Amino acid sequence: MFDLLIIIGCMKAKSSSVHLSTISKKYKDTVYKCHLLRRSYREDGKVKSETLANLSHLPPEMIEMLKLVFAGKKVIPVEQAGQAVSTLPAGHVRAVLGTMKKLGIPELLGSRDSRQRSLVLGMI
Numbered sequence: 001m002f003d004l005l006i007i008i009g010c011m012k013a014k015s016s017s018v019h020l021s022t023i024s025k026k027y028k029d030t031v032y033k034c035h036l037l038r039r040s041y042r043e044d045g046k047v048k049s050e051t052l053a054n055l056s057h058l059p060p061e062m063i064e065m066l067k068l069v070f071a072g073k074k075v076i077p078v079e080q081a082g083q084a085v086s087t088l089p090a091g092h093v094r095a096v097l098g099t100m101k102k103l104g105i106p107e108l109l110g111s112r113d114s115r116q117r118s119l120v121l122g123m124i
Helices: 002-013 060-070 092-105 104-111 115-123
Strands: 019-026 032-045 046-054
Touching: 019 060, 092 104, 104 115
Parallel strands: none
Antiparallel strands: 019 032, 032 046
């Protein structure tokens, strides 16, 4: 993995485009996938690519993360992604609504379910 970071650092210095290519080949009934780290450059007006590393040995999660990084997306740890800043309590609302249904208040307001009946229940 350390070699990969050195390659990426060198490629940024040359100001060329580094990307991850996935090549699929089918042989008989099996599909083989190869993940290659490549650099794109222009030579004599033609776009060419150079293979820098074969990353097929990496787990699929790491391959997806590298694709996001090379696409310019920000990758953050899962621990930071799902933290709740604040939550609002909703248990008391469910308790009041359940009690109103047990008492039959929705049927008193209207025989059919409608927007107006729901709004009146919400105001109560």
